[in-house]
Every structure is written in structure tokens, then in C-alpha cells.
Amino acid sequence: MIDLRNVQRSYPIAGGRAWVLRQINLAIGPGEFVSIMGPSGSGKSSLLNVIGLMDGEFEGDYALDGQDVRKLNAKQRQALQRGTIGFIFQHYHLIDDLTVAENLDLPLSYRDIPSAERKARVGDILDRFQIVGKKDLYPSQLSGGQQQLVAVARAVIARPKVLLADEPTGALHSTQGKMIMDLLCELHREGMTVVQVTHNPENAARGQRVVELADGWMTEARRA
Ligand SMILES: Nc1ncnc2c1ncn2[C@@H]1O[C@H](COP(=O)(O)OP(=O)(O)O)[C@@H](O)[C@H]1O
Numbered sequence: 001m002i003d004l005r006n007v008q009r010s011y012p013i014a015g016g017r018a019w020v021l022r023q024i025n026l027a028i029g030p031g032e033f034v035s036i037m038g039p040s041g042s043g044k045s046s047l048l049n050v051i052g053l054m055d056g057e058f059e060g061d062y063a064l065d066g067q068d069v070r071k072l073n074a075k076q077r078q079a080l081q082r083g084t085i086g087f088i089f090q091h092y093h094l095i096d097d098l099t100v101a102e103n104l105d106l107p108l109s110y111r112d113i114p115s116a117e118r119k120a121r122v123g124d125i126l127d128r129f130q131i132v133g134k135k136d137l138y139p140s141q142l143s144g145g146q147q148q149l150v151a152v153a154r155a156v157i158a159r160p161k162v163l164l165a166d167e168p169t170g171a172l173h174s175t176q177g178k179m180i181m182d183l184l185c186e187l188h189r190e191g192m193t194v195v196q197v198t199h200n201p202e203n204a205a206r207g208q209r210v211v212e213l214a215d216g217w218m219t220e221a222r223r224a
């Protein structure tokens, strides 16, 4: 599903380059659940951004869902991203001036889906995530845990094959964090490929494999 070969990322700095990812070789099969750990600044978000096609300025090879990412133009890359990837972040990144239902509809609006079906899908996901009562509220009217619940719903509403989560419980209380982790596990059981970044060993252990990063290098890969 995800196949990174010798991927490297650097930024120009005065007098040279700052290396953020070094010789990353990582293959993640369809339906796997992988946790990425490592100290702050070790390159975890940078790696997730490459995997999620948010960053195309890397060296090396990357195939996502069988497509050679380097061969795609910007439009093809965006289409592959929208069709394949769902993203959740530590701080939710919902759109403040859209309601919950409008936030959920947004990923569908980018795709060629008739409006009746969009409505139905938003209704289904509100049901499934038990947030029907929140549909007309704005993000600022929700708790952190509820906002993250909406963010997960938004990430999966277009049925991506891959869910990428960058410290998804990092800003939550432990009960809310557990609810989000339970949800990631449930989506994984249903067949979604899940890649999460986490600082929490307990959360990391809920994946099948743990990948450790240090200073941009993959230092360890082990079974969870
Ligand atoms: N746009 C950028 N320009 C220069 N350096 C960057 C940029 N983005 C990230 N970095 C550097 O890359 C390193 C890894 O960052 P990041 O991937 O965010 O780490 P993590 O998510 O593990 O905390 C850090 O040293 C950071 O300063």
C-alpha cells in the first residue's frame, strides 16, 4: 500500500542542508496498523507528510497504492491523495466557520458525488459516530474529544484506504484519547490501513508494528 525506498528530505540552510529524513525504507501493506514513535523533531510529521502526499519535495522512491508518486503531476497527485488518504491531526484542524455537518461534507464536495448521496453519507457517519445532535454546532462549541471525533469522521467519510494520524490523542484527556484510539482500532479491523504518530507507548502498542525515528533515521522496527 505504502512503499518508501531510500526516501530523504532536507531543507537548505546557510552553509548546507538540514536533513530531516535519512534513507527511509518502509513498506506498509494494505490493512496494516503501524505506529511511528520518536523524540520531538525526529522527523515523524515530515514522514507522515511525505506518505500523505502533503510534501512532494523528497528524494527517493515512493509508491502509494501501486502508483509511482514521482511520475504524477500536481493534479494526478491531488486526485490520488483525495481518493486514498484521510488525515487527522493533533489539533483537529476543523474549519471554524463551518458546522459539523458542513465540515463532514467538505471531503465529499471535492469528489464527484451527487448531492443526495452526500447528504446520506453525512447522515450515516453522524449516526455511526453518535454525533447527530452536534451536526449544526460549530467546532468551537465542542469539547476537544468531540472535535477529534468529527475530525476522524471527516477523514474517513470519503472512504480512504489509508488513515494517517499525527499525534491524534496528543491534546486529549485520557478517556477521550482512549475513545479515539478505540475508533482507529475499529477502522483498522474493518480493513483500513492506519499509520499513527504517537508519544504514548500504550497507544503505540495498539498497532501491529512500531517504527522508531531518531534524527531522521529509522532506528528500529519491531512488532508491537
Ligand atoms: N519547513 C521546514 N524548514 C526547515 N526545517 C524544517 C521544516 N519543517 C520541519 N523542519 C525540521 O525537520 C525536523 C523534523 O520535524 P518534524 O517532522 O516536525 O518532527 P516531529 O514530528 O518528529 O517532531 C525538525 O528539526 C524541524 O525543525
Ligand SMILES: [Mg+2]
Pocket: 044, 045, 046, 166
Ligand atoms: Mg510532529
